[in-house]
Amino acid sequence: DAGVIQSPRHEVTEMGQEVTLRCKPISGHNSLFWYRQTMMRGLELLIYFNNNVPIDDSGMPEDRFSAKMPNASFSTLKIQPSEPRDSAVYFCASSLADGLGAQHFGDGTRLSIL
Amino acid sequence: KQEVTQIPAALSVPEGENLVLNCSFTDSAIYNLQWFRQDPGKGLTSLLLIQSSQREQTSGRLNASLDKSSGRSTLYIAASQPGDSATYLCAVDYGGSQGNLIFGKGTKLSVKP
Numbered sequence: 001d002a003g004v005i006q007s008p009r010h011e012v013t014e015m016g017q018e019v020t021l022r023c024k025p026i027s028g029h030n031s032l033f034w035y036r037q038t039m040m041r042g043l044e045l046l047i048y049f050n051n052n053v054p055i056d057d058s059g060m061p062e063d064r065f066s067a068k069m070p071n072a073s074f075s076t077l078k079i080q081p082s083e084p085r086d087s088a089v090y091f092c093a094s095s096l097a098d099g100l101g102a103q104h105f106g107d108g109t110r111l112s113i114l
Numbered sequence: 115k116q117e118v119t120q121i122p123a124a125l126s127v128p129e130g131e132n133l134v135l136n137c138s139f140t141d142s143a144i145y146n147l148q149w150f151r152q153d154p155g156k157g158l159t160s161l162l163l164i165q166s167s168q169r170e171q172t173s174g175r176l177n178a179s180l181d182k183s184s185g186r187s188t189l190y191i192a193a194s195q196p197g198d199s200a201t202y203l204c205a206v207d208y209g210g211s212q213g214n215l216i217f218g219k220g221t222k223l224s225v226k227p
Contacts, residue, residue, distance in 0.1 A: 105157030
């Protein structure tokens with residue numbers, strides 16, 4: 001079975017540009033999570049969805065960040081405008097929303113803002 | 115504030131040793147606790163999930179224990195191998211829907227052949 005698929009794997013762009021990260025969760029999973037990982041802060045939850053509905057976006061750092069889940073098989077995380085401090089690895093994960101199953105992670109997008 | 119702490123931050127052992135990784139959490143009102151493994155350049159892979167009503171879980175050479183009252187969990191790795199080299203993260207679920215996982219910063223394990 002295919003795991004969580006994220007694209008692109010790497011993104012290098014200049015400050016001020018719009019960045020869109022994409023995620024395809026595991027088929028049948030109804031919870032989707034976006035995380036950011038840095039050396040300083042570790043792994044932080046940005047936002048999560050249940051059945052395509054955003055449940056908690058309190059981890060989204062600023063209004064420059066937005067996330068959507070238009071259907072059960074696709075989600076995007078957008079940063080506009082991007083800043084150098086947004087440089088990090090962004091992970092998407094999915095799970096069944098029963099609190100019993102483990103989260104399955106994608107391989108992440110390594111984002112560098114110059 | 116809910117915090118998850120992992121000590122040590124890094125650990126190096128010779129192949130074949132049994133070892134224990136530690137995780138502590140400040141709030142004992144947890145739903146479950148998970149141990150993950152992260153290889154360089156990769157995402158996290160779930161190793162073991164312990165529900166709050168359980169004391170331990172086992173998978174192969176791995177055994178995870180949970181003591182809610184003391185706010186501690188351990189991951190025991192038996193007969194370590196070089197392939198076990200990775201960063202191990204502990205995560206505590208406070209929300210019940212996995213929407214409130216609090217992660218530790220991990221222990222980077224190196225198993226020397």
